[in-house]
Amino acid sequence: MTPLIHIIPILRDNYCFVLEGEQGKSIIIDPGEVLPVKSYISQYALTPVLILNTHHHPDHVAGNAELKAKYDIPIMGPKKEMQQILHLSSGLSEGDTVYQAGVKLAVMETPGHTKGHISFYCEAASALFCGDTLFSMGCGRLMGGTADELFESLQRIKSMPTDTKIFCAHEYTLDNGIFALHVEPTNTDIVNRLNEVRKLRTNNLPSIPVLLESELKTNPFLRETNADRFAQLRFQKDKF
Numbered sequence: 001m002t003p004l005i006h007i008i009p010i011l012r013d014n015y016c017f018v019l020e021g022e023q024g025k026s027i028i029i030d031p032g033e034v035l036p037v038k039s040y041i042s043q044y045a046l047t048p049v050l051i052l053n054t055h056h057h058p059d060h061v062a063g064n065a066e067l068k069a070k071y072d073i074p075i076m077g078p079k080k081e082m083q084q085i086l087h088l089s090s091g092l093s094e095g096d097t098v099y100q101a102g103v104k105l106a107v108m109e110t111p112g113h114t115k116g117h118i119s120f121y122c123e124a125a126s127a128l129f130c131g132d133t134l135f136s137m138g139c140g141r142l143m144g145g146t147a148d149e150l151f152e153s154l155q156r157i158k159s160m161p162t163d164t165k166i167f168c169a170h171e172y173t174l175d176n177g178i179f180a181l182h183v184e185p186t187n188t189d190i191v192n193r194l195n196e197v198r199k200l201r202t203n204n205l206p207s208i209p210v211l212l213e214s215e216l217k218t219n220p221f222l223r224e225t226n227a228d229r230f231a232q233l234r235f236q237k238d239k240f
C-alpha cells in the first residue's frame with residue numbers, strides 16, 4: 001500500500017519521517033530525538049511497529065532506545081554500522097526488503113556520508129528516504145566514506161525515476177541553494193527554487209520533499225558527471 005508520510009521536525013534542522021501504513025501502524029525513520037516524535041505519534045494516534053535508521057549519527061539514532069522500549073518494537077539499520085548503532089535488532093544490506101504495516105521499502109546502500117549509510121525506497125509512494133546522502137541542492141559531508149563512494153551513490157539516485165520524491169533528513173536547502181548559485185550563477189532554475197524555498201521557510205514549512213526532476217536541474221553535486229570534479233566541489237562547499 002501507499003503509506004501516508006508524516007514529516008516531524010526535530011532537533012535544530014533534522015527531519016524524522018513516520019510512514020503510516022495499515023490501521024495506523026507506522027514505521028519511524030531516523031528518530032534523532034524522543035519528545036517531538038512521541039507527542040506527534042500520540043497526537044495522530046499512530047501505532048509504531050518498527051524503527052529504521054539510515055546511518056549511525058546521533059541526530060538520527062538518539063531516540064532509538066527510548067522509543068524501542070516505549071513501544072516495544074524492533075530497530076533495523078545498516079548492517080555495516082551495527083557496531084556503531086546500539087539497540088539494533090537486525091542489520092540491512094543492499095537488496096533487502098522491509099515489509100511492515102503493508103508498506104514495502106527497498107534497501108539501497110548509499111555510502112559516502114558514512115561508510116555504511118543506507119537509503120529506503122518506497123516504490124508505491126515514489127519516495128526515497130536518503131538520510132544524509134543527498135540534500136536538496138546539496139549532499140552530505142564526507143564523515144566516514146569517500147568522495148568516490150558518495151559520487152557513485154548520487155549517480156545511482158540520479159538514475160531513479162524523475163518523479164521520485166526526495167525525503168532528505170535535514171533542512172539545509174537555503175544554505176545549499178546559495179552555494180549552488182555560487183557554482184552556477186546563471187542557472188535560473190536555482191534562482192526559482194531559491195525563491196520558492198525562501199517563501200516556504202518564511203512560513204516555517206519544510207522545503208522537502210523535493211522531486212528528483214527539480215534536483216537534476218538545481219543540484220550541482222547531482223549535476224556533476226566527473227568524480228574528481230565532484231570531490232573538488234565537495235571540498236569547495238566545506239570551505240564555503
Ligand SMILES: [Zn+2]
Pocket residue numbers: 055057113132
Ligand atoms: Zn549524518
